[in-house]
Amino acid sequence: MSEILLQIDGKKVTAKEGMTILEAARSVGVSIPTLCDHEKLAPYGACRVCTVEADARGTTNLVAACLQPVENDLVVRTRSEKVDKIRKVLLEQMLAHAPDSEELQELAQVYGADKDRFEAESSFCILCGLCVRYCAEVKKKHAVGFFDRGAKREIDFIPEVAIRECWDCKECFPLCPTSALQAAYVLTEALMSPPASSTKGCNSCG
Amino acid sequence: MDIGTVDQIIDKHHGEASSLIQVLLEIQRQNKWLPKTVLTRVSEKLDVPMSQIQHITTFYKTFSLVPKGRHEVHVCMGTACHVRGAERILDTVEEVTGVKSGETDPDLNFSVETVNCLGCCALGPVIVVDGEYHGNVEPAETVEVLKNCDCSCE
Numbered sequence: 001m002s003e004i005l006l007q008i009d010g011k012k013v014t015a016k017e018g019m020t021i022l023e024a025a026r027s028v029g030v031s032i033p034t035l036c037d038h039e040k041l042a043p044y045g046a047c048r049v050c051t052v053e054a055d056a057r058g059t060t061n062l063v064a065a066c067l068q069p070v071e072n073d074l075v076v077r078t079r080s081e082k083v084d085k086i087r088k089v090l091l092e093q094m095l096a097h098a099p100d101s102e103e104l105q106e107l108a109q110v111y112g113a114d115k116d117r118f119e120a121e122s123s124f125c126i127l128c129g130l131c132v133r134y135c136a137e138v139k140k141k142h143a144v145g146f147f148d149r150g151a152k153r154e155i156d157f158i159p160e161v162a163i164r165e166c167w168d169c170k171e172c173f174p175l176c177p178t179s180a181l182q183a184a185y186v187l188t189e190a191l192m193s194p195p196a197s198s199t200k201g202c203n204s205c206g
Numbered sequence: 207m208d209i210g211t212v213d214q215i216i217d218k219h220h221g222e223a224s225s226l227i228q229v230l231l232e233i234q235r236q237n238k239w240l241p242k243t244v245l246t247r248v249s250e251k252l253d254v255p256m257s258q259i260q261h262i263t264t265f266y267k268t269f270s271l272v273p274k275g276r277h278e279v280h281v282c283m284g285t286a287c288h289v290r291g292a293e294r295i296l297d298t299v300e301e302v303t304g305v306k307s308g309e310t311d312p313d314l315n316f317s318v319e320t321v322n323c324l325g326c327c328a329l330g331p332v333i334v335v336d337g338e339y340h341g342n343v344e345p346a347e348t349v350e351v352l353k354n355c356d357c358s359c360e
Contacts, residue, residue: 136255145257147264158256 006074021065021076022050032065032078033087033107035094035177036128040138043067046129047094049107051086053077062086084111092117094126098178101126124178125155131172131181141165144172144184155181157188207237212244216251223252227262230269238274275310275317277355279303280334283320286327295331296320298345302352315356 004015008025015024020043025032035047043066050065055075062082077083091113095104099115104126108115127146132155135144143161147154157166166185173182215232219225229252233244240263249256263269281296300306303316310317324332329341333348340351 132257136257142255142257145255146261149265156260158260161256 004070004072006070006072006076008076009078015070017070019070021052021054021063021068021070021074024070025065025076025078030078033110034066035103035107035126036130037066038130038134038175041130041133042137044129044133046127048090049087051083051090053080053083087111088113097121097123097126101178103177123154125181125184126178127153127155128177129155130175130177131155134172134175139165139169139171141169144181155184157185159188159191162188207233207241207244209243209247211236212247213251216248221251223254226252226254226259227266230259230263234269238278239270239272273310273314275305275314277316277336278334279316279318279352280321280324281307281318282322282324282330282332282334284323284327284330286323287330287332290330292331294345295333295343295348298348299333299352302349316352 002017004017004019006013006015006024008021008028008030011028011030013024013028015027019027022032022034022037022043032050032052034050036044037050045064045067048064051062052065053076054061054063054068056071056073065076065078087107088111091104091108091111092115095101095108095113095115096118097120098104099120105115107113129146131144132146136142141161142158143165144155144157147156162185170185173185176182212233215229215236218232219229226248229248230240233248234240237244245256245259245263248254249259263271279299281292281299283292283296287295296307299318303311303318305311305316305318307318307320321334324334324339326332326339326341329339331341331343333340333343333351335351335355340347343351
C-alpha cells in the first residue's frame, strides 16, 4: 500500500492509503473530539464534532475527520477559530437535547458552549447512532433502529426482537453518550409487559 | 392482504433485498397500507432486518402503517392555496367527511391529509381526491366533489 504524506496541525504525518484523517491524527497523538466514533464500528459521520479544516488542491474545506480519507499534501487544522465555532454551536444544539450528558459537558467546557443557548428539547438523544450501529454491525441483532425523519427522528426498539435479545445483552447501554437509550429500553419494556396480560383478556372475551 | 399476494410481489422482484422499496411501494399501492404481518413476511423473505424496514417505512410519506380509507383526499395548504382560502376548504372537507386532517374514519371511507404544495399554485386552492386534481375549488364545489366520489363507490 502506498504511503501518503500530509500535515496535521503543522506535524508531518505519514499515513497509509485509505486511512481517515482521524486515524492519521491519532497515529501522531493529535486528538480530535468525537462522539459517534467507535473502534468496532464503521465511520458514520453523524455528530460532526470531528469537523476539521483541510487544505487540498488550493481550496479549504470543512470535512468530517472520521470519514475523510487522507490524501497527499493535505494540510489539516484540527483547531482554528472556524472549527472551534462550529464545534461550539454543534455542542450547544446537542446540549439542548441532552443537557445532563457528561461527555457533552466536558466538550462544552473546552469550546465554551452554553447549554442554555437553545431552547431545551427533551429527546435526550443526539442521534449518534452508536446503539443502532452496534446492534446491527457487532451483535447483528437489529433490535434498535431509527424511526421517522427530520426533527421527529428518534431511536426505538423493535419490541419483538428486544424481548428476545436485549435482556441478556444491553451492551449498547454504556456506549450511549446520553441516557436516552436506557430510557427508550425501559419504556419498551414497560410497553411490552402489559400486552401479555391484556391479550389474555381479549382471548377470553372472544 | 393475504400472504400469497405478498409472496407474488416479492417473487416478481426476485426476492432481492435491494428491491425492498419497490416491493413496499407495490404493496402500498395495492393494499393502501402496510400491515405488520406483511412487513414481517417481507422482512423474512428479503432477509432485511425489521429495524431497517421500520426505518424506511417511517421515513417516506408514501408508506402508511395504518389503514387508509377507500378515498384519499389531499388538501393543499401551500402559501398560494392558503391565501386563496385553503383553510375554509379544509374545514369543509373535514365537515363533509367527518374526518380530521391526518386521520381516517372507522368505516374506512375517507382519509384526509394536508399537503404543503402540489406544484400547481395557479389552480389554488387545490384538492386532490383519489388522484384527481380539482382546482379553484369553492366550499360548495368541494362538497359536490366529495359527495360524488362517495356515491360512485356504492
